[in-house]
Amino acid sequence: MIPFRLLVLACLIYVGFLFLVAFLVERRARRRGIAWLRSPLVYTLSLSIYCTAWTFYGAVGYAARSGLEFVTIYLGPTLAFVGWWWMLRKLVRIGKRERITSIADLISSRYGKSNLVGVIVTLLAVVSATPYIALQLQSVTLSFGAFAAGPPQSWALLRPGATALWVAVGLTIFTVLFGTRNLDANEQHQGVVTAIAVEAVVKLLALLAVGIFVVWFVADGPSDILARIDASRMARWQVTPSRWIGLTFLAGAAVFVLPRMFQVIVVESFHERQLATASWAFPLYLFAMSLFVVPIAVVGLEVLPKGANPDLFVLTVPQAMHQGALAMFAFLGGFSSATSMVIVAAIALSTMVSNHIVMPLWLKIAPRRATLAGDVRRIVLISRRLSIAAVLALGYTYFRLTGGGEALAAIGLISFAGAAQVLPAMIGGLFWRGATRTGAAAGLLIGFTVWLYTLFLPSFGGDSLLSPGILAHGPWGIAWLRPHALFGVTELDPLIHAIFWSLTLNTLAFCALSLATFPTPVERLQGAQFVNAFDRAPGTQSWPRGLAGAEDLLVMSQRILGGEAAQAFFAREAATQGMEGFLPDTTPGFIDRLERLLSGSVGAAAAHAMIRQIAGGTAVSVEDLMAVANETAQIMEHSSQLETKSEELARTARQLREANAKLTQLSLQKDAFLGQISHELRTPMTSIRAFSEILMEGQLPPQEALRYAGIIHDETIRLTRLLDDLLDLSVLENGQVKLTRSEVSLRALIDRALSAASPAGLAVERDEGAEAVSLNTDADRLAQVFINLISNAGKYCDAAAPRLRIAVRERAGRVEVDFIDNGSGIPKEAQALIFEKFARLGDQSHAGGAGLGLAICREIMANLGGTVAYLPGQGGGAFRVSFPRQLTRLAGQVA
Amino acid sequence: MPQGRPLFLARQSYRLRRLMDAARLLPVLGLFLFLVPVLWGPPSSHSTVTDGIYLFFVWLVLIVCAFLLSRALGPATETPEEDEEK
Incomplete structure (x- = not known):
């Protein structure tokens, strides 16, 4: 048997060792950063705070009582991690981008940085964590008690309550020392995380050691153990479908909503690749933790007297086999499970309490410019330390009130059910842009109330908070309000009943009020930011330019971040703006980054409020947005x-x-x-x-x-x-010409023009049929145009066998006559000029005229209401004369 | 923003998309297999040993699948950010 003093000494040495690990890691990380701290292995091991003393001791007890039902508590998280691509990846992405510090911060940030929602989530988290912390105190007390069962004399002074108190005080000191030594801008605690990773290894090895001892040393290998299971009273077990489904769901949800899980998964993460590894490595850890649970339970039932507490088999089986060292190891494993959970939970809860309750209160109480006057850092740290102490005190009170009599698993599930009330608001916030603050707050409050009434208050048992009369007959004798049979549902066991009603009513209220209300602009911005986390570049709302004084902001940031860090940030910002010194221009981008940085220390809502105080601006109002939109529209229009x-x-x-x-x-x-x-x-x-x-x-x-x-x-x-x-x-040109109208046939006109031009050596092709068009126009003038074009062809056609084709077309009262020769045509650049007066192409010495012919043609055609134009692309020089069959133009000039 | 995305993908990115689908489907499959015990009926019709072997086997298969998927999907996750504060 191990003497009590040795036990206490072992605990102290172990805690001292953890302390040293945390301290060294923190110091080295501060100096230059440690690469392996960011490795997926440490991350996965830190996730193991899911496996608390409940797992370490309680799972065996659970198995002894209800068979394989205990695995639901590990199957749920397995599914959550295997399905990391759905939910956890989004959580981590958002958490990193928005510098989320806690689950309350996430929910408050999503719903328009609303502190109301943050306060509700914080209260819910604190109250629901209380039974869980009590569970850890109870398990440590029980494990001490298990050793006390031996020679009683040395334990005479020890009462269970005193043990729990000492454990609570010790954990408070440890947590305060490590969790609140400094304010990190990202709210990360590398030292603590490393210590927890070490504890994860210790508890896994301890449980595996007991398991291996049981399977290969007590029993005769796996087949023997299976035979023993078959022979024991655990050979048959009852699957209750509602419990099986409900517990799997609850355990899966717990991964997202337990404040301490959120802390290690999201807040302490560095990058998504850690999560990718954890997606299989963490289920593997759970698998290993669960593997030997049933064998230990079976062997415990065999070797220990009837009535022994199955929650302590992990400890009492090695003791009964006189394996003192193994029992000691198991004791330290259980101690690790309990302490790591309490430390992380206390850190997470204290962050929430100080960011969402203490800081906003202080901001409200303190005078308007107090952000500049007081030492915010000191206040944040003090409020955190007090919060840690308060959280542990609450846990201790719960432990004393409930008398520590219940099974560990039952207590743990009460806690899970309370934390799960955040789930609708969280999932709705991440995947539904229509979720509003009012809906979230209403859902949370209703779920919280129903959980309190149906599960938490009855858990105190007896007549402490709810009288047996209310439990049996409902308040004022209203039967359908009985805490364990709400609305007449009597078929479910109390736990599933509470989960069913609290989450159903919670979700209903959340959805209905979200549909019915209208979100504020900040909510809508944040909603889009969260739901579209994978589509968008960072950056949400901008602060109105030029409202905040850089100096005031620096003074405030120094008080929150510490002088050095704040100055470094400001100097870097100034440098990126191309300035020297510590005071950058307060551009919206800068204010935005500063707010994110501060929100890492004090939470989004508080950071927003503080900057608002200094910036003097209000939060983005609809008017602001409209103004911005108008401005943009104007700029675009301009x-x-x-x-x-x-x-x-x-x-x-x-x-x-x-x-x-x-x-x-x-x-x-x-x-x-x-x-x-x-x-x-x-x-x-x-x-x-x-x-x-x-x-x-x-x-x-x-x-x-x-x-x-x-x-x-x-x-x-x-x-x-x-x-x-x-x-x-x-x-x-002056339009003073007198036109003489007469009836004439086009064929006669062309005949006349050909005989007048009498082009020597020019073959003429005609289509006499098409030329049978009778015209009513000035025949002489038109003939003049034709003569000009024909004689031009005769003069300028440079083909060996010059040929002229005259094509006639009539179309909609207009006549088109084309004169196409087979020469080299007119070059493109000259086509625009040939109709100008005095135009001559090149050195045409053999041209008799003065370059007026085509200009005259053009003028004549204009007077006849038609046109003459060069027709390119006909394989030679080509002109098209087009004019109306009936001359109608300018009747006054027509004689 | 569908208008910004191409309608069809090259073979490699197509493969990656289907791997993401697989990662999304895996928990659904796991849930189905883990809910099978609900149908097992009264205690006399099944035993702890066979049930335990079934559950732990499914568990292990899920872990192996998750391992393979996470290795294939590793490149698709966001690259580690440099810590701004250091």
Whole structure:
């Protein structure tokens, strides 16, 4: 038998060892960071706080009482982790992005950083954790008691209550020392996590050691153990479907909603890859913890006297076999399970209490600018320490009130059921954007109340809080309000009954009120942020620019984060803005990052409130959002207007450039024409002068004189024609031409034009059938156009066998006549110019005219209500003349 | 934001999507297998030993499947962030 002093000494040494581990890790992590701390292995081991003393001691007791039903408590979490892709991954992603510090912070942050919801969740968590902490105290007390069952004299001074008290005090000190030594911006406790990982290994090894001892040393290997199970009273067991389903569900939900699980899964995580590993490694841990439960229970039932507490088999079986060392190891394993749970739970709960209850109260009580005056850090730390003590005191009170008589598993399940009330608000918040604060608060309150009434208060038993009369007959004798048979449901056992009604009513209220109410803008922003966690880049609401003074913010941050950390953050922010010193511009982005950083220390709601105090702005109001939206709309409108304008400008500029190019070209043409016209005038003038001088000498034979006079005559005709053309053009251009309308057939017109132009060597193709169109127009003028085009073809067609095709088409009262030759056509760049006056292409010395022909054609056609245009892409030079069959234009000028 | 996503995927990303589907389906399968005991009826019709072997076997299979999936899906998780405070 182990003496009591040795037992206490072992505990103290063990705690001291953990202390040392935590201390060293914390110090090294502070200096340079430790890579393996972020390894998935440490993460998975830290998750093992799910396996508390309830698992370590209680599972065997549970199995001895209800057979395999105990595995539901581990199957639920297995499913939750195997299904990490659904829920846990989203939780971790959101938790990292929003710097969530606790489950109350998550819920409050989701529902518009509402502190009301945060307070409800905190209260719920504290109350529901109380039985659980009591459970740990009870198990440690029981395990001490198991050793006391030996020689009584040395234990005389020891009463169960005193043991529990000492354990509670010791744990408070340990937790305060480690959980609240400093305020981390991420609320992470690397030292504590490492200590817990060590404890996880200890408890797993201890349970495995007892299991292996039982299977291979007490029994004769696995087959013998299976035979013993078959032979024991555990060979048959009853599956109660409602309990089986209800407990699996409850245990699965517990992974998400227990504050301490949330702490290790979300808050203490570093990256998602840890979770990926934990998705199989944690179920494996649970598997290993459960594997030997039934064998230990069976052997315990065999070797221990009837009436022995099955919750202590893990301890008492080795004792009964006189394995003192193994019993000691098992004792330390149980001690580890209990302490690790209490430490993490106390840290998580104290964070919630201080962030959601103490800080908001303090902010409200303290004068408006108190955020600048007092030492916030000190207040946060003190409130956390007091919270830890209070949480443990509550647990101890529950332990004393219930008398420590119940089975461990039953107590644990009460706690699970209470924590599970957060589930609807959490799942709704993560997957449904329509979930509102009112709905969440109502659901939580109703679930909490029903749980208190149907499960928590009756758990005190007897007549302490609920009288036996109420339990049996309902309050005021109303039978359908009996705590264990609400609304006449009597078939379910009390636990499942409570879960059923509390979660049903909770979910109903949550959904109904969410549907009926309208969320605030911050809620809607946060809702979108949470539900679309995987689609969005970080960044939610922005603070109105320029409202917060950087200096005030620095002063406040120093009080929360500590001088060095705050200054480093501010300096870094200033540097990214390209400034020196510690005071960056208070841009919305900066304020946003600062708020996230602060929310890591004091929670989202408090951080929001503090910055609001300094920033002087209110939370984002609908008006703000509208203003922002309006501004954006205006900017967008302006920019689109600018875009249109710049397009218009570009278009105009292009047109101007084109016009300019044309003008320049025209001016060049005009110059060239002046040269040409003077040349054209000069050439006949020169010959006229020369020949007339010869004639004046008068000594010529009459034939010669006659010939010279003929030349002079021809030259004057040429001059006259040139001048006629110019005159004609100016008349046409001014629209002063007189048109003579007459009935004429197109064929006759083309015949006339061909005979007048008489192109030498030009083959003409005609379609006489199509030409049978009778026109009512100015035949002379139209013939002039045709003649011009035909003679141009004769003059300029450079093909070896020049050919001209005349195609006629009539369409909707308009006639189109195409003149297409087989020459090389007109180059593209010249096509725009040929209809201009004085236009000549290249050096066309053989062209007789002055470059006025096509210009005249164009003017004539315009006067006839038609057009003449160059027709590209016909395999040669091609012109299309198009005009109305009936001339109607400008009746006043038509004679 | 469906308009931003392509309608069809290359073979590799298609495989990854189906692996994600498998990760989502695995807990459903597990739930189904774990709920089978509800149908087992009165204690006389089944024994603790066979039931225990069934449950622990299913448990182990789930763990192995989760292990394979988590290895395949590891690259799809968010890359570790550098701690801003250090």
